[in-house]
Amino acid sequence: MEMKNNLNPAQKIYKRTRIWIILALAVLLPFTGVNNYILHMANISMMFAILTISLNVLSGFTGLMSVGHIAFFGIGAYTAAILTTKLGMPILLGFIGAGVISALFSLLLGLPTLRLKGMYFSVATMAFGEIIYQCIKNMEWLTGGTKGITKIPAIEIFGVSFKSYNRFYYLMLIGLVLTVVLTYNLLHSRSGRAMLAIRANDIAAEAMGVNVVTYKLVAFMVSAFFAGIAGAFYAHEMRYISPETFASVESASLLAMMVVGGIGSIPGAILGGIALTILPEAMRFIGEFRLVLYGAAVVAIIIFAPKGLGGLVDWVDGVLSGTIKLGKKRKAETANEEAQV
């Protein structure tokens, strides 16, 4: 498909620089004089972007629908908070602990349930999400119950404090970039291809020599690890956590972020995370009605735009870099669709 010879210079420059332009814009954002509220929103958006990418590893790449993913986010946040406040451990250990404990929980849940067919796995994650929520709420000696945990320390690395919103922003950005690089590499590795094969058809994948259960477990643990890290970021950014953030209903909004972004797309996951964090804030003027719209929008996107924002990004990217010709693309697409029917 790619017609390298026909690229004009502008398109060539675009292809080389697109990633760097986006990164530069992201780095420059705090210098544009935005206030703390916007920076805070940006931080939370990036955290949700990490979380959505982590869900994508499991549900988007491997095709295992998790309906209780917020539980791993909660486990991460509480692990980081407990390690740093109650046990007085350094923050870095808190982060590692958040990822590792979260991954261990996924192993615990995954070993008995990943042998099950798709739907049963979704059910197990739902029950897991609810159980974790109830545990967080009721184990007061560990989690502080409904009062939550307060006075979580701000991040400090080698004496540099990341307490202010714009410093935390860069930390968050590094976290997001690392997550993207790692998951992108995973997706394009042997393991990633195995995961995609499982999503397409697990029986066929097994016949081709893919160890289905092992790769499902790998996907689940990687996914839980990143969700745990996102949780640790959340704990240190908010500096206060309580059970309500991790209620099992919240898993639905995570799924929505993935869907709006486009299932299985990394840039889509970032956009979905950002869009669904900012939209409810921007839509405050219509009050309670926004959640009704939210539900309707999820259904509408599933029906009318199954590729979500990720599909839009691919299209714009294709046009700018010259791999998609306006007008011609339609024909190719319809031909493709006809062939499928």
Added chain:
Amino acid sequence: MTFFLQQLVQGLALGSIYGLIAIGYVLIYNTWGVLNFAQGDMVMVGAFTALIAYTYIGLPMWLAIPTAVLMCIVIGYLIELCAFRPLINAENQRRLIATIGVGIFLRNLIQIIFGADAFAFPSIFGNKAIDIGGLMIVPQDIWNTVIGILLVVLLMLFLKKTRIGKAMRATAQDREAARLMGVNVRQCMSLTFVLSSAIGGFAGILLSPKYFVIASLGLTFGNKGFAAALFGGIASNAGSMVGGITLGVLESLAATYGSSTWQTAIAFLILFLTLIVKPSGIMGKKDIRKV
């Protein structure tokens, strides 16, 4: 002993409602091949339609209940038309998320209309306990049990004996084969969806005198009904009633002999154990996949 029996009666009453909710999941799962995460919210909608018909419009009870069920049927049909039918051939993930979207939509719509307050609904069959050999029994409990079980039996007869019921079962078994046999598949799928919406809504009406009617009702009862459906076997109609009653009795015993925290945990415990030990449920057949 009487104390134990007392708990048993309550468990039965609660369990038969769980069973009714469960059967809604089962019907839709068998025909549409998707777990309808909005089924619990349909139960909540049922309770609210009863509230509208009885309290707001002021219909007498015998008229209010059919009106409420009728409203559920209309709402169920609209949901099927807007969120299920367009995705009839889509992959499972997308349909699953669509049902979650429908759930969010219904819950928040009701919350906007009625607010976050809990409403009380008057007893349908009387609230005064009757003394039967030392057992204090509330008529509502007895009627809930009887109606719940009767409805499931009727439903099974309907599916087994009538022409349309047979067509619905054929559709659930193999859509293509049913179509070749001259069954109107689209109509049967619609009918199944509407039927399970009506049953879900009816379960909501039955439970509204005992629990407060509130927008978040669907979440708690939906999960319970769902655990019951899985425990009984997601592919079995009779199993959902057995699962529902087992869960109801266990819950009410756990609440008396353990604590109320246990009561909420038991549904999920059952869910987990079923998944690990026998995913097809106690009444389900082992499902074999053809490649």
